[in-house]
Amino acid sequence: MVFPSQRIIQALAIKPRKKLGQNFLIQEQVARKIVASCRLSSTDTVVEIGAGCGALTFLLSETAGRVIAIELDKKLANILSDQLSENSSATIVNADVLSLNFSSLLKEHDKAVLVGNIPYPITTPLFMKLLEEFQFIKYAVLMVQKEIRRRLTAGPGDDEYGLLSIYAQAYLKISFLFDVSAASFFPRPGVDSTVLLIEPVADRMWHNPGEDFFRQIASASLSHRRKTISNCLKGPAPLWNLNHNALQNALMKAQLDPARRGETLSLQDFDRLTAELFKLRQ
Numbered sequence: 001m002v003f004p005s006q007r008i009i010q011a012l013a014i015k016p017r018k019k020l021g022q023n024f025l026i027q028e029q030v031a032r033k034i035v036a037s038c039r040l041s042s043t044d045t046v047v048e049i050g051a052g053c054g055a056l057t058f059l060l061s062e063t064a065g066r067v068i069a070i071e072l073d074k075k076l077a078n079i080l081s082d083q084l085s086e087n088s089s090a091t092i093v094n095a096d097v098l099s100l101n102f103s104s105l106l107k108e109h110d111k112a113v114l115v116g117n118i119p120y121p122i123t124t125p126l127f128m129k130l131l132e133e134f135q136f137i138k139y140a141v142l143m144v145q146k147e148i149r150r151r152l153t154a155g156p157g158d159d160e161y162g163l164l165s166i167y168a169q170a171y172l173k174i175s176f177l178f179d180v181s182a183a184s185f186f187p188r189p190g191v192d193s194t195v196l197l198i199e200p201v202a203d204r205m206w207h208n209p210g211e212d213f214f215r216q217i218a219s220a221s222l223s224h225r226r227k228t229i230s231n232c233l234k235g236p237a238p239l240w241n242l243n244h245n246a247l248q249n250a251l252m253k254a255q256l257d258p259a260r261r262g263e264t265l266s267l268q269d270f271d272r273l274t275a276e277l278f279k280l281r282q
Contacts, residue, residue, distance in 0.1 A: 003028040004053035006186040012079060014053065016187050020073060021119030025055040025143075027184040034195055035059040037177050038115055038141045045106065049097050049116030049126065049142075054080050060115060061090040068105060068112070070097045098125055102136040114140035117193075123148050124164055130198070131171055131206050140198040143180060149194045156266045166218050169267050171206055173199045214274040216240075221262030221270070229265065230258035240281050250276035 002008060006026045016022040025031055035056060040046065040063040051057045051069035057080060061067045067090040071077040077094035084090055093105075106112055114137050118126060123144055130140065147160075152168040154160040168174060175197040182189050205211060220236045221229050230251065237247050251258050254272040256265070265273075 003031070004055055009053055009186060012053075014076065014079070017073065019121075021121045022052065022073070023117075023119075023185040023187060023189045024053050025117055025180075025184060026186045028055075030180055030184050031055045031059055033178065034115070034141065034143065035063070037195065037197065038063075038113055040064045040113065044138075045110065045112045047102070047105065047112045047114050047137075049114065050119055051080055051092065052076060052117065054083065056115060056117070057090055057092075058083075058088075061088055064113070065089060067091070068093060070095055070100065072096050098122060098129060102133045106136055111136055111138040113138050114142070114198075117143045118148075120145050120148075120189075127152075127164060127168065131167055134171070134200045134206065137200070139200075141177070141195065142198060143193050143195045145189070145191050146179070146194050147191065149176070149196065152196075156264050156269075161263055163219060163222055166222075166267055166270065167215070170214070171201050171204050173201055175199075210274070210278060213240075213278055214270065217274050217277065218262075218270050221265060223262075225263055226261055228259050229256065229262050232262055240277065242277065242281055246280045247277075250280055 004024065004026070009024060009026070016024060040060070042065045044064045045066045046060050046064040046068065048057055048060060048067060048069040051071040053076065057067060057069045069080065069090055070093045071080065072095065074094050077092050081092045084092070114130065130137065151160045151162065151164050152174055154165045177195040177197055180193040180195060182192050216236065221232050223232055230247070233247055234244065237243065248258060250273060253276045254269070256269060256273060
């Protein structure tokens with residue numbers, strides 16, 4: 001397999017589709033650095049998101065026991081399939097990753113390593129899917145635009161701080177690996193990218209009932225920016241069998257001023273508030 005440089009991509013008459021956020025990696029050195037960061041062995045199964053022109057696919061297949069490369073663009077999926085050798089460990093799946101079920105995709109195989117250059121338009125829904133299905137994933141090595149890294153790691157009061165920040169920090173350990181220049185892509189995007197190692201937090205399980213309540217509170221608290229947390233929570237409070245006095249009492253015990261805005265609360269603030277509200281709804 002010849003690395004898909006810009007010259008080869010153009011020779012194959014592949015026209016990047018802006019609608020799909022297609023910016024193809026064309027620097028082989030960067031691709032090899034990403035694959036090396038995955039720490040793969042012959043026993044690993046890899047799920048690659050957005051195989052594109054195969055910049056990572058064939059390098060991944062050299063070290064992983066099995067590679068399931070997902071590509072939404074049918075033309076690209078067909079081109080990649082045609083280039084596979086008979087003994088390749090890679091399988092090309094022409095599908096939308098957001099509609100796939102990881103358990104069905106993996107079948108009898110153990111947890112997968114998730115790898116990919118993530119198109120900007122699907123980054124947020126993909127992270128939500130990753131959170132929901134992390135029981136099927138060992139860890140992930142993902143390349144995202146730098147803006148996404150800022151949103152994932154933003155703190156209270158930051159402009160980028162929101163639900164994605166809280167969820168990521170509650171359920172994931174995110175480690176920065178290295179930056180990738182916009183010049184490494186064709187067509188060249190307007191911003192640089194960054195590669196992240198993402199691992200699940202062992203003691204917080206997304207599907208636990210208590211965690212579901214935590215997310216309800218965080219979501220309600222951030223439903224209206226610049227609105228007090230007291231006002232944000234009074235709407236859903238009856239659904240939790242909580243009256244106004246109970247809500248105010250919980251805020252006081254959690255050491256939170258009812259006049260504070262939701263976007264100023266830290267993960268620890270939300271954890272304390274969840275614990276107090278959870279006790280009162282019993």
